[in-house]
Amino acid sequence: MSSPRTFAPPVVAACIKWVDLRPELDPVQGSLAPSLHGGGFSAADLSAAETALSLAQAWSGSAVLVCAGPANADRSLLDVAASGFSRTVRVDVPGQLATATVAELLVRTLGQTDLDVDLVVCGDMSYDRSSGAVPAMLAHHLDFCQALGLLSVQPMSGELAEKHTILATRRLDGARRERIKIPIPAVISVEGGIATLRRAGLHASMGEAARAEARVETRGGHIHGQSDPPRTTPWRPRARSLAGPSGESSFDRILELTGSLSDTSPPRTVKADPAEAARMIIESLSEWGYLGNDD
Amino acid sequence: MSGYSQISFETRMDSVEFRVAERAHITVDDTLCRDCSVRGCITACPANLFVPTSDGGIVFNYEQCFECGACSLACNTEGAIDWSYPEGGHGVVFHKT
Amino acid sequence: MKPGEEVSPEESPSTAESSPVGAGGAEVDAIVVGAGPAGSAAALELARNGHSVVLLERGPFPGSKNMYGGVIYGRILDALVPKWWEEAPIQRWVTRRQTMMLSGDQALTIDYRSDRWGDPPYNGATAYRPDFDHWLADKAAEAGAHLVCSTTATGLIHEGDQVVGVTTDRPGGELRAKVVIACDGANSFLAREAGLYENLDPANFTVGVKETIALPPEVINARFGVRGDHGVDIKILGCTGGVPGGGFVYTNRDTVSVGLVLSLTGLAKGDRRPEQLLHRMKHHPGIAPLVEGGEVREYSAHMIPEGGYDAMPELVGNGLLVAGDAASMCLAAGVWLEGVNFAIGSGAAAGRAGHRAIQRGDTSAAGLAGYRTRLESSFVLSDHRKLREIPHLVMGDLAQTRLPGMACGVAEQFFHVDNPAPKPGLRRIIRSEMKANGVRMRDLVRESVKAIRGFG
Numbered sequence: 001m002s003s004p005r006t007f008a009p010p011v012v013a014a015c016i017k018w019v020d021l022r023p024e025l026d027p028v029q030g031s032l033a034p035s036l037h038g039g040g041f042s043a044a045d046l047s048a049a050e051t052a053l054s055l056a057q058a059w060s061g062s063a064v065l066v067c068a069g070p071a072n073a074d075r076s077l078l079d080v081a082a083s084g085f086s087r088t089v090r091v092d093v094p095g096q097l098a099t100a101t102v103a104e105l106l107v108r109t110l111g112q113t114d115l116d117v118d119l120v121v122c123g124d125m126s127y128d129r130s131s132g133a134v135p136a137m138l139a140h141h142l143d144f145c146q147a148l149g150l151l152s153v154q155p156m157s158g159e160l161a162e163k164h165t166i167l168a169t170r171r172l173d174g175a176r177r178e179r180i181k182i183p184i185p186a187v188i189s190v191e192g193g194i195a196t197l198r199r200a201g202l203h204a205s206m207g208e209a210a211r212a213e214a215r216v217e218t219r220g221g222h223i224h225g226q227s228d229p230p231r232t233t234p235w236r237p238r239a240r241s242l243a244g245p246s247g248e249s250s251f252d253r254i255l256e257l258t259g260s261l262s263d264t265s266p267p268r269t270v271k272a273d274p275a276e277a278a279r280m281i282i283e284s285l286s287e288w289g290y291l292g293n294d295d
Numbered sequence: 296m297s298g299y300s301q302i303s304f305e306t307r308m309d310s311v312e313f314r315v316a317e318r319a320h321i322t323v324d325d326t327l328c329r330d331c332s333v334r335g336c337i338t339a340c341p342a343n344l345f346v347p348t349s350d351g352g353i354v355f356n357y358e359q360c361f362e363c364g365a366c367s368l369a370c371n372t373e374g375a376i377d378w379s380y381p382e383g384g385h386g387v388v389f390h391k392t
Numbered sequence: 393m394k395p396g397e398e399v400s401p402e403e404s405p406s407t408a409e410s411s412p413v414g415a416g417g418a419e420v421d422a423i424v425v426g427a428g429p430a431g432s433a434a435a436l437e438l439a440r441n442g443h444s445v446v447l448l449e450r451g452p453f454p455g456s457k458n459m460y461g462g463v464i465y466g467r468i469l470d471a472l473v474p475k476w477w478e479e480a481p482i483q484r485w486v487t488r489r490q491t492m493m494l495s496g497d498q499a500l501t502i503d504y505r506s507d508r509w510g511d512p513p514y515n516g517a518t519a520y521r522p523d524f525d526h527w528l529a530d531k532a533a534e535a536g537a538h539l540v541c542s543t544t545a546t547g548l549i550h551e552g553d554q555v556v557g558v559t560t561d562r563p564g565g566e567l568r569a570k571v572v573i574a575c576d577g578a579n580s581f582l583a584r585e586a587g588l589y590e591n592l593d594p595a596n597f598t599v600g601v602k603e604t605i606a607l608p609p610e611v612i613n614a615r616f617g618v619r620g621d622h623g624v625d626i627k628i629l630g631c632t633g634g635v636p637g638g639g640f641v642y643t644n645r646d647t648v649s650v651g652l653v654l655s656l657t658g659l660a661k662g663d664r665r666p667e668q669l670l671h672r673m674k675h676h677p678g679i680a681p682l683v684e685g686g687e688v689r690e691y692s693a694h695m696i697p698e699g700g701y702d703a704m705p706e707l708v709g710n711g712l713l714v715a716g717d718a719a720s721m722c723l724a725a726g727v728w729l730e731g732v733n734f735a736i737g738s739g740a741a742a743g744r745a746g747h748r749a750i751q752r753g754d755t756s757a758a759g760l761a762g763y764r765t766r767l768e769s770s771f772v773l774s775d776h777r778k779l780r781e782i783p784h785l786v787m788g789d790l791a792q793t794r795l796p797g798m799a800c801g802v803a804e805q806f807f808h809v810d811n812p813a814p815k816p817g818l819r820r821i822i823r824s825e826m827k828a829n830g831v832r833m834r835d836l837v838r839e840s841v842k843a844i845r846g847f848g
């Protein structure tokens with residue numbers, strides 16, 4: 001899919017998810033019920049929408065809005081659409097679906113030739129699930145390059161401007177930052193608050209209100225045969241079972257537990273290409289017992 | 296009377312949703328407050344946003360405002376409070392009222 | 393990236409083609425500012441009569457900025473939305489109304505109930521405003537009004553002395569129309585800007601604060617003595633800590649609304665804050681057993697224009713009508729706290745007057761004058777005119793503290809069994825309680841005469 005089509009005006013898709021921003025918590029049962037008026041988009045998704053509009057504007061391309069959500073998302077979706085998107089597609093996601101399913105449904109729309117998307121901009125995490133994994137899955141399925149959790153996004157100037165390359169900032173450990181160049185086609189995700197969605201003009205908003213149904217194209221629906229019960233347990237790393245300390249005295253046992261005097265493998269720094277690095281990470285994790293047999 | 300006690304003001308305000316706008320919709324020129332003997336704003340504001348300082352001034356924060364308008368009517372010092380509504384779509388959002 | 397950069401309406405893909413430019417630069421027939429009950433009723437009337445109307449709301453959805461005590465008297469809706477009770481988002485139907493007088497640790501309650509109020513067409517219903525206002529605005533939108541939320545009207549556009557539109561806080565935010573209907577609520581900036589208010593007296597305003605307290609429906613039914621979807625409306629006199637005002641308790645499905653309405657000037661002069669006074673009332677032995685143990689789900693506040701008939705502004709300007717709270721049409725007089733019905737009534741009348749004026753092609757003040765006549769002959773202004781003295785009476789010191797004290801005292805002595813002492817005569821009890829509460833016969837007679845005349 002990564003054919004060089006860089007010189008045509010690119011299509012930038014903001015890919016956002018409608019969520020319940022204020023679900024109601026039953027104080028006694030601890031159960032969650034959907035709120036009546038609390039639906040909307042996370043700050044990260046709104047930043048993604050603005051980022052998409054700005055890039056499309058800078059490249060004289062067009063911006064389309066793709067949203068995962070149920071039918072009652074349309075009103076909030078049109079509010080965002082009025083800010084300047086040329087097309088609005090809602091991928092029908094009726095309830096809570098697993099991250100991978102949502103990603104698959106989105107890819108079916110984003111990968112369609114009538115949209116012909118060159119860059120997908122997502123928020124770095126949604127409020128309801130917040131695994132932040134959808135953008136990575138999109139990149140995988142679309143076979144685009146990816147850069148996630150960006151802190152700033154700018155179109156590059158100079159000769160790279162023509163190729164529609166992006167200059168972005170990303171967090172590193174230890175409060176450091178890296179600046180990266182991202183060629184399109186790509187999937188990027190941005191943090192909330194890096195951009196504020198521009199206010200839609202009054203007449204644009206009036207137009208949206210007038211043509212509410214006509215403006216949202218609905219796509220997608222269930223992936224057949226796949227029932228997808230929502231996850232009810234919290235997301236936690238898998239627990240690792242450890243044998244209790246066996247030392248004679250409590251002093252020995254504490255030494256054993258804290259590992260103070262035992263040899264540990266020293267940290268090492270390696271340089272590797274991404275595929276090799278991924279392999280090494282997985283190797284280490286399974287060596288340390290973090291990966292069960294089922295993975 | 297036992298049974299339940301006063302909830303803290305913070306807990307009270309935590310029950311309210313505010314979609315805070317970037318621009319402050321109310322500003323207080325507290326140089327004018329120094330000559331004010333009434334100080335009606337302090338007791339009238341249901342969100343307790345007017346906090347007197349030891350040197351006779353007022354500290355005001357706009358974020359948790361109900362947009363009720365009580366302060367601007369209660370204050371009779373011309374120009375002390377500059378009052379407007381927050382940008383559309385922002386500010387307080389009620390749910391069970 | 394420049395987040396502030398605007399896409400001008402021309403660039404934006406979905407531009408003005410849907411806003412037809414009519415005569416005299418008007419893009420639409422009417423603009424209604426505020427999607428509260430007044431605004432939605434006005435927009436509904438106009439849209440039904442085939443006019444293009446834009447309904448502007450500054451909140452993210454209709455009702456998001458609106459708070460009240462809790463009871464809607466819905467009969468006014470009969471004409472607008474037939475069988476409204478089958479679809480409106482109602483919490484409970486009021487079948488029991490009480491007036492409670494609190495003094496010290498005493499409470500005297502007048503209690504009326506009628507299960508007939510629990511059947512169509514009903515008498516009163518509790519509802520949450522974010523639900524109710526949203527529903528009513530949707531009715532207007534279904535009838536063809538363009539509901540535009542998250543948009544604050546910031547001022548009026550004049551041409552000569554005619555209002556020809558509004559400015560908003562959106563980019564390219566000017567909108568022109570033949571008539572503007574201001575339903576922007578208690579603070580009514582548009583009516584003030586148009587100079588329709590001669591003077592704004594803070595003494596005509598009260599601040600309402602309330603807590604929505606979560607309790608299981610069965611507990612509410614048991615505590616308030618109701619079944620199913622029946623509910624209770626309690627108005628409270630006294631127990632406002634020396635600040636003129638009153639209180640209320642209403643039942644929703646799984647919450648109870650408890651609140652106070654407090655004189656703004658009284659609050660500003662006093663040394664206690666609204667939530668402290670509310671806390672105090674919640675602990676009164678007459679109230680505490682009703683709300684105890686519930687969790688505060690939401691705290692809220694709003695202003696009420698209480699001045700009544702004499703505080704109303706000019707209702708009609710050139711190209712401009714004012715309805716609902718924006719025109720001080722809330723009726724707050726002791727046992728009554730009604731505003732939603734007055735807002736709907738006046739809003740609908742404004743919509744109809746606007747319709748006529750647009751049809752005839754004259755939206756000057758003269759062309760719109762039918763609005764006032766319409767209101768004078770309906771309950772909106774006739775109730776207000778009749779009850780014009782009551783707000784002052786209710787907010788007076790006699791009704792505020794001395795009468796509840798005296799009434800509770802009389803009841804206590806009358807019901808208290810003090811054997812072997814013989815029962816005192818009622819007349820003696822009243823005389824001694826009047827003295828104890830500083831109520832002079834002269835004042836009582838004067839205020840009673842006023843009240844009888846006032847409630848007429």
Ligand SMILES: Cc1cc2nc3c(=O)[nH]c(=O)nc-3n(C[C@H](O)[C@H](O)[C@H](O)COP(=O)(O)OP(=O)(O)OC[C@H]3O[C@@H](n4cnc5c(N)ncnc54)[C@H](O)[C@@H]3O)c2cc1C
Nearest residue numbers: 426428429430450460461462463545577600716717731732
């Ligand atoms: C504590 C309290 C208790 C009450 N109890 C009751 C009761 O039990 N029963 C009853 O019937 N009434 C009650 N009322 C009165 C009732 O709430 C009001 O009278 C009623 O809401 C008036 O309706 P309205 O449409 O005129 O104004 P509002 O309901 O205030 O609606 C005004 C609308 O305009 C919008 N708006 C304002 N300015 C702008 C602008 N510049 N641009 C765009 N939009 C704008 C607001 O967001 C709002 O949605 C109570 C009021 C209070 C405060």
Ligand code: SF4
Nearest residue numbers: 328331336370372375
């Ligand atoms: S805001 Fe007004 S009332 Fe409050 S202290 Fe200042 S001048 Fe006085």
Ligand code: SF4
Nearest residue numbers: 340360361363364366
């Ligand atoms: S508008 Fe109301 S809540 Fe906001 S600062 Fe003024 S008094 Fe306080």
